[in-house]
Amino acid sequence: MKISDVRLTVVGIPRHTGFVSKHAIVELFTDEGITGIGEMSDFSHLPQFSLDVNDLTAVLKTILLGKNPFDISLINKQLLSNFPEMMFYYEKGNFIRNGVDAALHDVCGKAWNTSVADFIGGRIKDKIKVCYPIFRHRFMEEVQENLAVVRTRFAQGFDTFRLYVGKNLDADEAFLDAVRQEFGSKVTIKSLDFSHLLDWKEAWRATKRLSQYDFELIESPAIQNDFDGLRHFRLKVDHPVSEHVWSFRQQYEMIRHDSVDIFNISPIFIGGLTAARKVAAAAEVAGKGCLLGTTQELSIGTAAMAHLGASLSNLNFTSDPTGPELYVSDVVKNPVNYENGYLLVPGRETPGLGMELDWESIEKYRVPDLSWGNISVHRLQDRTAQTKA
Ligand SMILES: O=C(O)C(=O)C[C@@H](O)[C@H](O)C(=O)O
Numbered sequence: 001m002k003i004s005d006v007r008l009t010v011v012g013i014p015r016h017t018g019f020v021s022k023h024a025i026v027e028l029f030t031d032e033g034i035t036g037i038g039e040m041s042d043f044s045h046l047p048q049f050s051l052d053v054n055d056l057t058a059v060l061k062t063i064l065l066g067k068n069p070f071d072i073s074l075i076n077k078q079l080l081s082n083f084p085e086m087m088f089y090y091e092k093g094n095f096i097r098n099g100v101d102a103a104l105h106d107v108c109g110k111a112w113n114t115s116v117a118d119f120i121g122g123r124i125k126d127k128i129k130v131c132y133p134i135f136r137h138r139f140m141e142e143v144q145e146n147l148a149v150v151r152t153r154f155a156q157g158f159d160t161f162r163l164y165v166g167k168n169l170d171a172d173e174a175f176l177d178a179v180r181q182e183f184g185s186k187v188t189i190k191s192l193d194f195s196h197l198l199d200w201k202e203a204w205r206a207t208k209r210l211s212q213y214d215f216e217l218i219e220s221p222a223i224q225n226d227f228d229g230l231r232h233f234r235l236k237v238d239h240p241v242s243e244h245v246w247s248f249r250q251q252y253e254m255i256r257h258d259s260v261d262i263f264n265i266s267p268i269f270i271g272g273l274t275a276a277r278k279v280a281a282a283a284e285v286a287g288k289g290c291l292l293g294t295t296q297e298l299s300i301g302t303a304a305m306a307h308l309g310a311s312l313s314n315l316n317f318t319s320d321p322t323g324p325e326l327y328v329s330d331v332v333k334n335p336v337n338y339e340n341g342y343l344l345v346p347g348r349e350t351p352g353l354g355m356e357l358d359w360e361s362i363e364k365y366r367v368p369d370l371s372w373g374n375i376s377v378h379r380l381q382d383r384t385a386q387t388k389a
């Protein structure tokens with residue numbers, strides 16, 4: 001089988017918060033009539049430059065056309081040399097590699113009439129515990145809005161939440177206090193996520209203040225790539241510390257410095273299912289825990305993570321992929337399902353990722369390119385549509 005064509009389609013889909021994320025849907029066509037789909041999810045992050053989608057399609061064609069889609073290692077090697085790791089969390093080259101790698105897995109699964117989970121190692125789980133995100137408070141008045149989100153999502157079966165913190169500690173504290181008063185032990189706060197906004201000492205001071213509330217772990221409590229800072233922080237707190245993995249080198253440094261307890265692994269940030277499986281294996285070898293992170297993918301990206309999570313032997317903390325619940329719409333006819341706070345892994349009987357494109361929806365949300373328009377840094381950092389600075 002040979003890859004005969006490549007198509008990228010860009011959509012801009014609003015979240016329930018109003019914030020719009022742009023994603024590129026990947027289609028890999030083959031000479032045997034099988035089409036693989038993938039997702040380059042959520043390009044709407046700093047740094048604020050955009051890719052030219054026509055140029056990217058042309059480049060991908062030079063790499064992919066004529067290749068056998070089963071040569072996943074070879075193709076990943078060539079993708080990596082064209083879109084190298086940059087030691088940066090939101091490096092767009094990783095998003096590109098991820099979308100292509102997911103589509104390759106989808107083609108191979110479909111060709112063998114096998115689900116991706118079965119193709120990459122089989123199933124340990126058929127559902128993955130996830131938590132719903134509460135975006136960062138900047139103003140006190142957002143506390144009530146976020147409490148309303150907890151009420152709604154709790155009623156839908158989500159009993160575990162994660163909280164982005166560090167910009168307005170009074171509001172962070174007021175929120176945690178209100179959740180404790182209203183829900184008590186019925187709701188779990190999985191993590192406080194500092195998103196690299198504070199240095200480790202500032203994050204430590206904030207953590208001391210918020211430690212009167214129950215939460216399970218602390219994420220990204222240092223600036224990016226501060227491996228010593230993370231370690232200093234980790235040795236000072238009782239809670240486990242997690243950090244996203246955005247390059248093999250960065251993961252190696254975190255292992256070498258004993259910087260974290262848990263690796264937050266997302267195919268989007270490490271550049272695909274193939275790379276994500278390697279970092280999960282490295283975590284296992286180093287005796288570290290794992291959870292699945294997210295950039296807030298649509299259903300194709302989330303299905304890829306569900307297949308990955310199903311096959312991991314060391315997924316031992318609550319994971320984050322709830323993207324399809326955050327957006328007002330999706331690009332597939334059969335979105336992934338959530339039940340009682342779990343992401344359900346698409347079944348064994350569905351080949352590939354188990355997703356089918358919904359062109360009516362794609363046409364509705366299709367945008368011509370990944371250009372930015374007028375958006376402020378605070379909106380990008382805090383994932384809000386609010387223009388109040
Ligand atoms: O754990 C994280 O960090 C995230 O979820 C990052 C977010 O910024 C996410 O990518 C989003 O787009 O909301």
Ligand SMILES: [Mg+2]
Pocket residue numbers: 193195219220244
């Ligand atoms: Mg995070």
Ligand SMILES: [Mg+2]
Pocket residue numbers: 042045294295296
């Ligand atoms: Mg994102």
